[in-house]
Amino acid sequence: MAENNENRIRRRKVSSTTNNNRNTGKNSNNNAKKQNSNIKNNRTNKNKESIQEARKKREEREQFELEREIYYRKKKINRKKRLKIATKLASVFLILAVIGGIVFSGFALYAVQGAPQVTKELIRENYISSQVVSDDQIPDDLKHAVVAMEDRRFYKHHGVDIKALVRSALNNLVTSSTQGGSTIDMQVSKNLLTSEDKTYKRKVLDMYNAIQMNKVMTKDEILCTYLNNIYLGKSAYGVAKGAKVYFNKDVSELNLAQCAMLAGITNNPYRFREHDQAKARQIQVLDDMLEQGYITKDEYQDAVDDPTLFASEID
Numbered sequence: 001m002a003e004n005n006e007n008r009i010r011r012r013k014v015s016s017t018t019n020n021n022r023n024t025g026k027n028s029n030n031n032a033k034k035q036n037s038n039i040k041n042n043r044t045n046k047n048k049e050s051i052q053e054a055r056k057k058r059e060e061r062e063q064f065e066l067e068r069e070i071y072y073r074k075k076k077i078n079r080k081k082r083l084k085i086a087t088k089l090a091s092v093f094l095i096l097a098v099i100g101g102i103v104f105s106g107f108a109l110y111a112v113q114g115a116p117q118v119t120k121e122l123i124r125e126n127y128i129s130s131q132v133v134s135d136d137q138i139p140d141d142l143k144h145a146v147v148a149m150e151d152r153r154f155y156k157h158h159g160v161d162i163k164a165l166v167r168s169a170l171n172n173l174v175t176s177s178t179q180g181g182s183t184i185d186m187q188v189s190k191n192l193l194t195s196e197d198k199t200y201k202r203k204v205l206d207m208y209n210a211i212q213m214n215k216v217m218t219k220d221e222i223l224c225t226y227l228n229n230i231y232l233g234k235s236a237y238g239v240a241k242g243a244k245v246y247f248n249k250d251v252s253e254l255n256l257a258q259c260a261m262l263a264g265i266t267n268n269p270y271r272f273r274e275h276d277q278a279k280a281r282q283i284q285v286l287d288d289m290l291e292q293g294y295i296t297k298d299e300y301q302d303a304v305d306d307p308t309l310f311a312s313e314i315d
Contacts (some may be wrong), residue, residue, distance in 0.1 A: 005033070007103040008102040013098050015311060030191045030229060034062075039131075040057060047290065053274060058140070065073075090308070091201070094152055102281065104189050105198070107201075107204065107313050108204050108208070111277070112204070112208045114204060115208065115209070116193075116214065117212070118209050118212035118213050118215075119216055120216060120221075122193070123188070123192055123193070123213070123225060124190040124218075126193060127192070127225075127228065128191065128192070128229045128237045128238075129228050129229050129238030129240070129241060129243045130236040130237075130241075131244075132225070132228050132239055132240070133238075133239070133251055133252075135220055135221070135223075135224040137240075137250075137251070137252045138224065138227055138251060139251070139254055139259055139275050141254070141255075141256045141259040141260070141294075142239060142251070142254060142259035142262065142263060143223055143227070143291060143296075144294040144295075145259050145260045145262075145263035145264075145285050145289055145294075146184070146223070146226070146227065146263045146266070147184070147223070147286050148236060148285065148286050148289045148292050148294055149263055149284075150184055150266070151164075151183050151184045151269070151291060152186075152288070153183075153274065154183065154185075154219065154223070155219055157183060158211060158214045159185040159186070159207070159210030159211040159212075159213060159214045160183060160185075160186070160210055160211060160219075161181065161183050163265065164181040164183070165181035166181075167181065168181035169181070170185060177273050178201060182206070183210060184222065184223060184226050185209075185210035185213055185214060186206040186207060186210045187206075187210075187226060188210070188213065188226050188229075188270065189205070189206040189209035189210055189213065190202070191226075191229050192225075192229060193205075193206075193209050193231070193250060194206055194209070200217060228240070229237045230266050231269060232245070232246070232265050232269055233265060233269025233270060233272070233273050234246075234264065234269075234273060236248060239251045239262060242262055242265070243258075246261075246265070246310050246311060247262075247311055248311035255303075255306070256295065256299060256302070256303045257282065257303040257306035257308040258306075258308055260278070260282045260286050260303060261278050261281070261282040261285075261290065261308050262283040263285050264278060264281035264282050264284065264285045265278055265281070267281065275309070275310050275313060278310075279307075282303075282308060283304055286303050286304060
């Protein structure tokens with residue numbers, strides 16, 4: 001009986017162990033299946049996400065390409081429109097320019113009709129000043145000051161400065177201020193050959209005379225003529241008389257500061273007859289001379305520091 005009981009107990013243990021092993025195997029298989037299933041699910045999800053992301057990027061790229069194509073198409077259309085407008089404007093401008101040229105030519109012929117031939121003798125006969133000095137008696141600083149202030153392209157043009165005329169016309173058109181485009185040559189014509197009348201006929205005649213003047217006179221002769229007849233206020237015509245009136249000196253004795261002040265007075269003799277105003281104008285003239293390379297910085301500073309008193313203030 002005892003042996004039978006032991007055998008029974010042994011069979012139960014073996015059976016239990018076998019069952020446990022079977023259960024453990026089943027659990028392991030189940031876990032493995034779950035892991036494989038999870039891996040497959042993860043892979044599937046990742047593949048789906050990759051496909052969706054790729055699709056989204058493709059759609060974005062296609063949208064971008066479409067928008068870019070539309071943008072450049074509009075840009076091309078706008079460019080063609082602008083080109084058409086520019087072509088039409090250019091055509092209109094060309095037509096107006098041709099018509100304007102014809103009208104101006106006709107008016108110019110009318111304006112210069114009967115005008116005397118410009119010669120040195122004609123100009124000399126019309127001198128205003130009673131105190132005339134030769135070119136070599138006028139300091140270079142005075143010549144440079146006048147050119148720098150009045151007509152910086154004096155030695156480059158042939159009587160008429162087209163750039164200055166266009167610039168002054170545009171300035172007068174778009175601003176309330178008035179700006180003249182007259183050259184020194186044209187001012188000689190106005191002072192000696194025509195008049196002070198503010199008419200287009202007189203302006204055209206001055207242009208014509210200035211061009212003719214450059215055919216019979218050198219630039220230095222034209223500048224000397226201008227300086228000998230310029231009005232400087234206080235009944236002074238010409239730089240020789242002006243040097244006496246303002247500084248009680250011969251014109252050849254003027255220093256840089258005095259040359260710049262005398263040149264500045266020509267712009268508005270009534271306004272600059274007062275020393276304070278003349279001194280402020282002098283500095284503007286010196287600025288122009290420095291900018292255009294006629295003087296050095298040291299010469300500029302010395303002239304600015306010079307009080308440059310009028311003769312009436314010294315007395």
